Amino acid sequence: MLETCFSEHAVQVADVSVSSSTTQNLVTCVYRIKLGDVSRFLTITWCKNKMDQGFIVEMDHALPQHACVVAMNRWLVRDRKMQGCKAFDHEGHRIQVFWDLCSAKYVCGPEPQEHFYILVVCKAKVLLFLGDMVKEACMRIKAKCLEMEAKLLSRQEHIFGRKQFATKAQLSLTGTTHSIMIECHTQVREGEHPHLSIRVDRKTLLRVDQLDWKFRGNQTIWVDGVPLEVFWDVHNWLFNPSVGYAIFMFQTNPFMEKPWLKDVSSCNRISEWADNSAFKEMEEPLSTGGFSLFLYAWKSE
Template identity: 45%
Template sequence: MKEFPSCFGENGVQVVDSSSSSTTRGAQNVVTCIYQCKLQGRSCLITVSWTKYLMGQGLSVGIDELGNHCLCKVDIKPWLFQRRKGSKNLGVEYGKIDILWDLSSAKFGSGPEPLEGFYVAVLFNKEMVLLLGDLKKEACKKIEHHRVNAHFDHAIFLAKREHIFGKKFYSAKAQFCDKGQVHDVRIECDTLNDPCLVIRIDSRTVMQVKQLNWKFRGNHTILVDGIPVEVFWDIHNWLFGNTIGNAVFMFQTCISTEKGQSASDPSVLKWAYSHEFRDSQLQGLGFSLILYAWKNE
């Protein structure tokens, strides 16, 4: 997981190289979404990260070409509330990138990702490549004011990484297919008394694992909206690690044994955070939800 830089430009925004970010222990409240987009026919990945701090929310937008070449990365100061609305223009190798955002009316739940009342737009050479949020009409008016073509192919939502917190119960929301239903994902795990792992989708039990001392890593296929979803889990840190350790769960649609790794291999969940994971997403493995579950003390 990447932190926001500790120093920012005068306008509350800074363009940084991807190598300047440092790795943390992951206890922050962060949601990261990865989208496949087109920059004038060139495939790219746009990463949007929402972070919640004690002083407020933060937003980060990164654009990477295939081959892991970082075109740009923009971070918005989390504590500057007047910067909830703004734009940033960046010159890159092939042209100009415009990032516009309006979070002034955004409504948040318990997590860092806004629920409604916002938009985030990314344009390349005055053409829209990504538009997030429910204020799409407002965004298009703003864009048309700048004489920008607002007609674009929708980006493909590839993956979501989220840090969730709890003691025995951990919850998240996921949409496993394009324009599909948004589901409530609930993970239940009592590691003290006869350890057992239960996963529910919309209150319906879809998976139960007992004898976790022997099955602390594994995988199982469930059905969601008629689509096979492979569930990987690694709760080794909960059972045998230190008190700040986290468990990792990955829900992967359309995964196959030929393209995936063995679930008994502890590296499979590290792979979920790697460049190889992002490349495999572009090969048609579908959507992935990766949950880092932290125990509240």
């Protein structure tokens, strides 16, 4: 069980033992970057709880002492940690993390939407840049531009609602941000069946009837002319509500071979897809394309 989102286990959000009180404000993004001539995986985890908020930067799921952890007091307006620089070592490389969150704006959740930057640098080479304050970031490291080769591989997010669960995300390489709405009716009148629908930009692209029989499944939809494989598992909502959440996955490049996924009907626990994809994708050849969006949907009363 997580005691705080800044603990050494904070990024293990797929654990079914984690309660909604500790996971509700976690967003985890995995990027593929180049460190020297070798491809690596860099993870950014945004965290927020009742007292603190901040982020964690780690390389290749390294040990906590080889990561950058920034925790700021939510109620202290002039917390010095809102701007700064930290460094950590990873396999002989000195990784520097610069950030400025002094004017950051948050719409909802722990991840800022504008007026901020996070810059990850190694030997004057930019590994990752996040935010919209490009000029300020360049001045911080005395660079003319911020060239990088980072690619977003996966994103894990927790969303909340009673029947409707909404978020926004980029689902293809076009850079377009789409509105995603998941609507699920599990409590229905006698003689009716639970049903599920998924809308992208207000257009219904997937509908599942008789959800009590089809509580796990997958279907291909098309967004921006790109095929996306959508997987859903709402078993807990129907048969094990004490666990609290269902899981949805949007996977680009659905036609590539996925021996690790197998048949969704063989999944025995709700976190199996997230566990497999998070680790297996990193073991596959780096030439493998695709992006995975994991949504943990919590029913709030």
